[in-house]
Amino acid sequence: MLQSHPYGDEFKSICELSNVGGSSHNYRDEPVGNKVIEILLFLFLFGEYNTRSRRRSQWKYDATEEALAKTSNLLNKLDSSDDSNWLVTYMAEEGARNCEEVKKKFEEYLESCKG
Numbered sequence: 001m002l003q004s005h006p007y008g009d010e011f012k013s014i015c016e017l018s019n020v021g022g023s024s025h026n027y028r029d030e031p032v033g034n035k036v037i038e039i040l041l042f043l044f045l046f047g048e049y050n051t052r053s054r055r056r057s058q059w060k061y062d063a064t065e066e067a068l069a070k071t072s073n074l075l076n077k078l079d080s081s082d083d084s085n086w087l088v089t090y091m092a093e094e095g096a097r098n099c100e101e102v103k104k105k106f107e108e109y110l111e112s113c114k115g
Contacts, residue, residue, distance in 0.1 A: 004083075010074050011087055011095070017067035018099035020060050064099055071096075071105045080113060 005011065078084045092106035
């Protein structure tokens with residue numbers, strides 16, 4: 001179905017971005033002072049500071065933001081064909097299962113189609 005739909009590649013991209021593992025947190029919005037205090041505290045308590053989990057979490061946040069933007073653009077372009085509705089239903093139920101924000105956008109679209 002994805003291969004034959006005109007926006008199949010966009011659905012696939014949203015699916016991949018939505019299912020990036022881990023929790024999301026935007027560390028870029030934190031004040032610099034908080035970051036410095038956190039690093040110093042970890043260094044003092046544990047002797048090391050692991051930035052891997054922060055990078056992974058930031059990556060998840062960025063992937064979620066990109067998936068939301070792509071979802072909004074896609075939903076604005078979709079027609080009301082049976083294929084489009086089937087794909088949106090799939091994305092709401094399975095394709096974006098790990099990203100509640102994206103799932104919600106697809107569910108809202110389906111509700112607007114019914115009403």
